[in-house]
Amino acid sequence: MKADVRGKNPSPTISSMQNPSLFTNSRSSISGAVLTGCLSSLDGACIEKLLLHCGSALESNDVTLAQQVMWVLNNVASAVGDPNQRLASYFLRALVSRASRVCPATMSFKAAGIPHRRLMSVTELAGYVDLIPWHRFGFCASNNAILDAVRGFRKIHILDLSITHCMQWPTLIDALGKEPECPPVELRISVLSWRPPTPPLLNIPIEKVGQRLVNFARYRDVPFEFNVIKVGGPVEEEETVVSSSFYDFLLSQLNATIVKVNVDEALVVNIQNWLRYLPDEETSLSDSSCDGIMSYRDSFLELVGRLSPCLVTVVDEDCDLGAQSGLASRIVSCFNYMWIPFDAFETFLPKDSPQRIEYESDIGHKIENIVGYEGAQRIERLESEGRLCRRMAAAGFMSVPFGEETVKEVKALLDEHASGWGMKKDEEGMLVLTWKGHNAVYAGAWVPYAPAFHQNNLLV
Amino acid sequence: MVEMEISSPTRNGAKSEQLAEAAPPVKRRRNLPGMPDPDSEVIALSPKTLLATNRFVCEICSKGFQRDQNLQLHRRGHNLPWKLRQRTSKEVRKRVYVCPEATCVHHEPTRALGDLTGIKKHFCRKHGEKKYKCERCSKKYAVQSDCKAHMKTCGSREYRCDCGTLFSRRDSFITHRAFCDALALEISRPQPDIKGGGDVEPSPPPPAASSPPQPPLTPSTLVLSPVLSIQSSAGLPENHQTIHLQPPPSTAPTTTAAAVPSSSSASSSHIPPNGGVMPIMLNASTPPAFSSPAISLSLSSLFQSPSQNPPRSHYAAAHQPALSATALLQKAAQMGSTSSKSSLLHGLWLSGPTPSDSPTPDNDCIKLESSSLASGLGLSPGASGFTELMISPPTTLDFLGLGMPAGEAPSDGFSAFFSSIGGRLHHMPPPAAPFAPVRAAGDTWDEAQDRKPSML
Numbered sequence: 001m002k003a004d005v006r007g008k009n010p011s012p013t014i015s016s017m018q019n020p021s022l023f024t025n026s027r028s029s030i031s032g033a034v035l036t037g038c039l040s041s042l043d044g045a046c047i048e049k050l051l052l053h054c055g056s057a058l059e060s061n062d063v064t065l066a067q068q069v070m071w072v073l074n075n076v077a078s079a080v081g082d083p084n085q086r087l088a089s090y091f092l093r094a095l096v097s098r099a100s101r102v103c104p105a106t107m108s109f110k111a112a113g114i115p116h117r118r119l120m121s122v123t124e125l126a127g128y129v130d131l132i133p134w135h136r137f138g139f140c141a142s143n144n145a146i147l148d149a150v151r152g153f154r155k156i157h158i159l160d161l162s163i164t165h166c167m168q169w170p171t172l173i174d175a176l177g178k179e180p181e182c183p184p185v186e187l188r189i190s191v192l193s194w195r196p197p198t199p200p201l202l203n204i205p206i207e208k209v210g211q212r213l214v215n216f217a218r219y220r221d222v223p224f225e226f227n228v229i230k231v232g233g234p235v236e237e238e239e240t241v242v243s244s245s246f247y248d249f250l251l252s253q254l255n256a257t258i259v260k261v262n263v264d265e266a267l268v269v270n271i272q273n274w275l276r277y278l279p280d281e282e283t284s285l286s287d288s289s290c291d292g293i294m295s296y297r298d299s300f301l302e303l304v305g306r307l308s309p310c311l312v313t314v315v316d317e318d319c320d321l322g323a324q325s326g327l328a329s330r331i332v333s334c335f336n337y338m339w340i341p342f343d344a345f346e347t348f349l350p351k352d353s354p355q356r357i358e359y360e361s362d363i364g365h366k367i368e369n370i371v372g373y374e375g376a377q378r379i380e381r382l383e384s385e386g387r388l389c390r391r392m393a394a395a396g397f398m399s400v401p402f403g404e405e406t407v408k409e410v411k412a413l414l415d416e417h418a419s420g421w422g423m424k425k426d427e428e429g430m431l432v433l434t435w436k437g438h439n440a441v442y443a444g445a446w447v448p449y450a451p452a453f454h455q456n457n458l459l460v
Numbered sequence: 461m462v463e464m465e466i467s468s469p470t471r472n473g474a475k476s477e478q479l480a481e482a483a484p485p486v487k488r489r490r491n492l493p494g495m496p497d498p499d500s501e502v503i504a505l506s507p508k509t510l511l512a513t514n515r516f517v518c519e520i521c522s523k524g525f526q527r528d529q530n531l532q533l534h535r536r537g538h539n540l541p542w543k544l545r546q547r548t549s550k551e552v553r554k555r556v557y558v559c560p561e562a563t564c565v566h567h568e569p570t571r572a573l574g575d576l577t578g579i580k581k582h583f584c585r586k587h588g589e590k591k592y593k594c595e596r597c598s599k600k601y602a603v604q605s606d607c608k609a610h611m612k613t614c615g616s617r618e619y620r621c622d623c624g625t626l627f628s629r630r631d632s633f634i635t636h637r638a639f640c641d642a643l644a645l646e647i648s649r650p651q652p653d654i655k656g657g658g659d660v661e662p663s664p665p666p667p668a669a670s671s672p673p674q675p676p677l678t679p680s681t682l683v684l685s686p687v688l689s690i691q692s693s694a695g696l697p698e699n700h701q702t703i704h705l706q707p708p709p710s711t712a713p714t715t716t717a718a719a720v721p722s723s724s725s726a727s728s729s730h731i732p733p734n735g736g737v738m739p740i741m742l743n744a745s746t747p748p749a750f751s752s753p754a755i756s757l758s759l760s761s762l763f764q765s766p767s768q769n770p771p772r773s774h775y776a777a778a779h780q781p782a783l784s785a786t787a788l789l790q791k792a793a794q795m796g797s798t799s800s801k802s803s804l805l806h807g808l809w810l811s812g813p814t815p816s817d818s819p820t821p822d823n824d825c826i827k828l829e830s831s832s833l834a835s836g837l838g839l840s841p842g843a844s845g846f847t848e849l850m851i852s853p854p855t856t857l858d859f860l861g862l863g864m865p866a867g868e869a870p871s872d873g874f875s876a877f878f879s880s881i882g883g884r885l886h887h888m889p890p891p892a893a894p895f896a897p898v899r900a901a902g903d904t905w906d907e908a909q910d911r912k913p914s915m916l
Contacts, residue, residue: 122639130632140631170638171631209639216638416629 044084044339047076051088051335054095055328055371066099080351083342090364091335094371101372117365118358119203122165122212128200129167131355132344133417134441137433138272138315139168140413141443144406146268147175149311149445153266155186159259159309162272163195165202166209170216177220186223189213190259193230194250196277196379198369199362229258244376247279247296254303267309275300276316276382281323295323297381301395305448312397312446314388318432318439321370321382334370337382338363340435348418385442389428397446401429500554502569507560510580561587581605 050069057066070092077088120128129135150156160166169189176185191206202209210226217224231253261267278297294302304312319337321330341363349356369380383391389399402410402425410431414421422434430444496502509515514524516531520538525531556572557579565571566582573579581603590600592607601607618626619633622642627633637643 123636123641126632126636126639130629130635136631167635170635173638174634212639212643215643219643413631 047073047084047088048332048335050076051091051095051331052328055331058095058099059327063099066095070095070099083339083346086360087335087338087342087367090338090360090367091331091371093364094368095331097368098372117199117201118361119201121203122209125165125167125200125202128355128359129164131359132341133414133421133433134341134344135164135167135273136413137410137423137431137441138443139171140410141402141406141431142270142272142313142315142445143168143172143175144409145313145400145402145443145445146172146270146311148403148406149400149447150185150266150268153185153310154183155188155262155265156268157188157190157260157262157265158268158270159307160189160191160270160272161274162270163198163274164200164272165195165206166191166213168270168272169213173213173217173220173222173224177217177222184222186225187217188225188227188265190227190229192250193228196274198277198379199365227260229253229260244279244296251296251299251303254300254307256307259307261307266311267307269304269307269309269312271304271313272315273317275314275388277379278381279323279376280381280383298391298395301392301397305396308448310447311400312392312448313443314392314446315441315443316388317382318385318442319382320384320387321380322387323381327371327374331371334367338367340438340440344418344420344435347420385426385430385432385439385444388442389430389444392444392446396449398449399428399430400445400447402431402443402445407431496556496570496572496574497554500556500572500574502558502572503555504558505560507583510557510560510583559583559587 050073054066054069054073057063057069073088073092073095076085077092078085079089080086129139146156146158158169160168162168166189173187176187179185189210191210193206195206207228210228214224214226231250275297278295278300280295280297282293282295317337319333321334321337325333342360345353345356345359366380369378370382392399407423407425410423414423414433420436422437424432424434426432428444430442432439432443433441514526516525516528517523518525518531518534518538520535520540523534525534554574555576556569556574557576558569558572559566559579559582561567561583564586566573566579573582584602585606588602590602592601592604594601594607594611601610618628619630620626621633621637621640623640625636625640627636
């Protein structure tokens with residue numbers, strides 16, 4: 001399995017580097033003594049240090065040191081060990097693939113030997129999102145906030161930007177179906193035809209998913225419509241590199257006409273684990289309507305604001321892995337962060353549970369991208385809660401605290417899961433899912449300031 | 461008779477007030493909660509008083525009691541003289557209580573609750589803190605009796621989907637149910653987005669049939685629509701079909717099932733309606749009685765796709781008597797060893813230009829191509845799936861005598877298939893993307909058949 005592959009991998013790939021014999025001589029090298037000392041203690045702090053060393057080595061192109069550290073990591077990591085070991089094995093794989101790549105810039109992300117990604121069925125995906133409250137937390141908080149915000153409206157239009165293939169919506173549809181209003185509230189959900197190339201991957205197109213939602217809504221007597229907004233262009237398959245021209249194109253298509261904003265509808269923009277795929281490097285954009293230098297992420301938020309939604313819900317992972325982070329610090333932050341779901345699984349699933357392994361390998365896929373790539377190919381640009389709040393404020397949004405009912409619902413949800421999951425509410429009104437006290441996922445809600453704000457493109 | 465006309469209700473919870481007069485009921489009736497008897501006395505208590513545990517106090521020894529009856533029992537023990545034993549006679553008027561919480565709907569005298577215990581519980585439930593917790597599921601309650609009542613049923617409440625999976629949490633149940641195949645509604649396929657090209661309808665005036673609900677069809681739907689159009693006469697329910705059905709135009713209104721392309725004349729054949737035959741594209745909730753003619757129909761219809769789609773090669777339906785499904789398939793394979801077959805594949809999976817070589821039948825490869833074709837169509841028995849062209853019950857395959865086990869590496873069949881075509885396909889995406897669904901789906905279906913996802 002992975003262990004075997006891993007055992008073989010470092011040698012042939014790294015042999016393409018300078019000195020293959022160095023591998024076997026690692027022990028005798030100067031730093032070897034330090035490294036072997038590490039082997040005796042396999043705790044997370046040690047692995048973190050190793051990763052830091054490896055990251056620094058790669059940053060400074062010190063191939064020798066990188067090889068040595070990888071050798072040590074190879075002995076430490078294990079795909080079926082404790083969370084730290086398992087995590088380390090994914091990191092090692094990512095580091096190896098990075099180190100062995102000759103010209104990273106010219107290879108597409110998908111073509112770099114990423115194994116065939118597993119495609120799930122909708123039913124499997126439904127189980128997947130409920131394995132741990134990682135996604136369900138965001139779903140619950142957002143849905144409740146949405147219901148609060150659209151109260152009184154006859155029609156709701158939700159622009160759904162997420163990676164979970166509409167798993168969020170059955171509970172919302174169900175909640176709408178339960179409300180005894182007549183005439184019933186009409187719901188319309190729009191998704192983009194493009195989706196970031198990241199797991200979880202589904203084996204049916206989004207249109208099919210939408211069809212199922214339509215049927216479900218019919219079953220619950222909720223008037224429902226599902227739209228797929230074509231945001232095609234240069235990208236036809238998920239497999240190609242997402243280039244900046246694509247983002248330009250994407251942003252140019254996010255306007256009220258294409259999104260089909262109607263004035264009699266309450267527009268909600270739901271951004272779930274999606275914002276992090278928009279590049280956050282500051283570049284001067286071709287779009288001349290934006291003054292100054294902004295990143296795609298900022299422009300996107302501005303566009304959203306111009307749609308005048310009555311609510312924008314953002315859920316994402318609380319970790320800083322954006323454009324500004326160097327490799328070594330990124331590796332360490334990523335390791336400390338990804339430890340959270342790994343540890344969560346450890347508490348209630350056996351070491352060889354297929355669900356756990358699948359989930360972990362999806363995270364491994366992310367790690368591979370975060371650690372193994374740079375520039376445009378590094379699509380996973382996580383942003384912490386604090387930075388996002390500042391970004392939203394800069395884009396002209398004000399935060400809408402979650403209501404008491406929402407907080408209660410989320411708490412009740414977490415009560416039903418393992419006891420390590422908790423929640424905290426920060427001073428800005430955001431909710432943060434915590435595992436053993438560590439921040440995992442945050443959820444927030446915003447509304448844009450008055451529309452005139454955006455027309456002037458000024459910051460309040 | 462509860463009359464809601466009130467003479468002069470004051471809105472700030474005065475000590476007591478009179479509601480409008482009405483004839484007192486002859487016998488004791490229960491009023492609807494929150495719609496009190498108009499001539500009842502409205503009492504507004506402060507939260508402290510409401511929740512006070514001992515509201516009834518003995519005047520002799522100042523002992524407090526929760527209930528009036530208990531107080532009376534206690535007073536008997538004091539051996540009071542007769543006069544004092546009687547309670548101050550005051551005409552006992554029915555009392556209703558308002559909720560002290562100002563924002564509450566029951567704060568209005570018109571919505572007062574008639575029972576003191578009731579108002580206490582209401583106040584605690586709605587405006588109070590949840591102090592009582594169920595041990596099993598950690599649900600919290602403000603009223604102890606609620607909690608006790610819950611504990612009786614807790615744990616026994618499980619959500620069961622029609623597919624048999626059990627869930628302990630409602631949200632996971634709802635999410636599963638929304639996407640579960642067992643959802644007992646017909647699921648029709650929405651149209652994927654289109655690439656240019658016209659209809660598959662063979663005749664010169666492309667019938668608007670497939671068009672109205674969806675404008676240009678993707679190749680995959682091009683594949684489908686003929687089948688569906690043929691099936692329409694079978695009386696398929698229309699409302700769920702996003703692929704609209706209509707009989708092909710009258711150019712060749714033959715009722716033959718055959719549609720083997722043998723000449724270049726374009727025509728379509730009207731396949732006789734088959735009761736219970738649903739397009740294979742539709743999903744498992746459709747009746748399982750599914751006969752192979754449907755598949756052959758689809759194949760044959762595919763080959764009917766003529767000049768509407770300029771890049772495609774010409775096929776035509778022959779005016780032949782109905783052939784057996786196996787024969788049809790073989791003929792299709794025969795014809796399809798050419799670029800026409802690659803067009804079929806294009807129709808099935810790809811979008812893009814098709815080579816326009818002239819057909820050269822290749823009898824040697826019939827068997828291989830038949831099975832490849834079948835696998836290309838994704839006929840895996842037992843799959844209760846969603847994807848188009850991938851659904852058929854085992855009987856179909858057996859009927860066709862393809863003898864292909866379920867879900868057996870369809871994409872491998874593809875590779876063989878393509879190689880048999882000799883690489884004439886111009887547009888051949890790497891195996892990773894479009895065919896991955898085939899393979900992976902096949903795998904997952906086999907598992908998904910009788911798999912109950914293990915929930916937390």
